[in-house]
Amino acid sequence: RKGNVIITGASSGLGLATAKALAETGEWHVIMACRNFLKAEKAAKSVGITKENYSVMHLDLASLESVRQFANTFRRSGRPLDALVCNAAVYLPTAKEPTYTAEGFELSVGTNHLGHFLLARLLLDDLKQSDYPYKRLIIVGSITGNTNTLAGNVPPKANLGDLRGLAGGLNGIQSSAMIDGGDFDGAKAYKDSKVCNMLTMQEFHRRYHEETGITFASLYPGCIATTGLFREHIPLFRLLFPPFQKYITKGYVSEEEAGGRLAQVVSDPSLIKSGVYWSWNKNSESFENQLSKEASDAEKARKLWEVSEKLVGLA
Ligand code: NDP
Numbered sequence: 001r002k003g004n005v006i007i008t009g010a011s012s013g014l015g016l017a018t019a020k021a022l023a024e025t026g027e028w029h030v031i032m033a034c035r036n037f038l039k040a041e042k043a044a045k046s047v048g049i050t051k052e053n054y055s056v057m058h059l060d061l062a063s064l065e066s067v068r069q070f071a072n073t074f075r076r077s078g079r080p081l082d083a084l085v086c087n088a089a090v091y092l093p094t095a096k097e098p099t100y101t102a103e104g105f106e107l108s109v110g111t112n113h114l115g116h117f118l119l120a121r122l123l124l125d126d127l128k129q130s131d132y133p134y135k136r137l138i139i140v141g142s143i144t145g146n147t148n149t150l151a152g153n154v155p156p157k158a159n160l161g162d163l164r165g166l167a168g169g170l171n172g173i174q175s176s177a178m179i180d181g182g183d184f185d186g187a188k189a190y191k192d193s194k195v196c197n198m199l200t201m202q203e204f205h206r207r208y209h210e211e212t213g214i215t216f217a218s219l220y221p222g223c224i225a226t227t228g229l230f231r232e233h234i235p236l237f238r239l240l241f242p243p244f245q246k247y248i249t250k251g252y253v254s255e256e257e258a259g260g261r262l263a264q265v266v267s268d269p270s271l272i273k274s275g276v277y278w279s280w281n282k283n284s285e286s287f288e289n290q291l292s293k294e295a296s297d298a299e300k301a302r303k304l305w306e307v308s309e310k311l312v313g314l315a
Contacts, residue, residue, distance in 0.1 A: 032056045044056070092190065094234060124214075136272075167307050215273070
């Protein structure tokens, strides 16, 4: 049978390119988990994904209620779950004030981390039950959260501190809207959320890999300077960022190529090692990359897991 893969945020950028790459193999049915149904349908058509190879299911990661509903709807569809890709993200680098999810969490961490954390926890049982030869849970990471890299050292740097803002509810009322308890900074909130994504992947690996055989992995697909992720940035940045990445840093990768990389992490039998953060070298060969000190801190990962469980109502 075909594999079934859920991809969050498959209505644009990396998620859409990955959906296309997997659907084209004829071996995967892609469930596009998107907040905008019509946009997702149009996106699938625009890249030529054929009807029998995808379905769209509504998911708004900025609402935990929507995440729970999505898990129920998926279950009722009767499809087995063979791979889950947590890809969707928001990036609000120019926001002066924090905005919030339905439950009142700062929007970047609420969407990118907490929404995905609940989704992945709810769907873990479905993955466990699949009889597919490989089962995978992939959480898209980023270089920007890794302070052991040049890109990760562009201020403001990611730093979760002692998680006091998160533990306080990240709501800007009783607590700060930032995980470390500091003043709001939209660019930092995104980077912090990506550190959470990478810590979560490793904690999943420690807790569940041996017992379930599921592969847990993260990746940095390269700098896809053309995606909608930068839609909130100032126009000059949006104009100069793609050529800068193409010709100066040479970290640029097309949406198609990045989609091929993520598709590889989802389906390539040679990439089944669990607990790995994948990256690609200049010849587009995958390798196991090192995470920064903070993004590989096991104690912080455990604490993040426990605090997140409380916030999403699992503990
Ligand atoms: P895009 O903005 O193109 O795609 C993000 C997707 O997330 C969109 O489909 C968007 O939906 C969806 N999304 C946003 N908020 C929600 C929500 N509340 N509920 C459901 N879906 C939501 O960005 P990219 O493709 O670049 O980003 C994809 C991933 O790649 C992210 O995890 C990002 O961190 C990562 N990444 C990107 C890099 C880059 O250079 N672009 C580099 C490294 C990592 P909609 O279409 O409705 O807006």
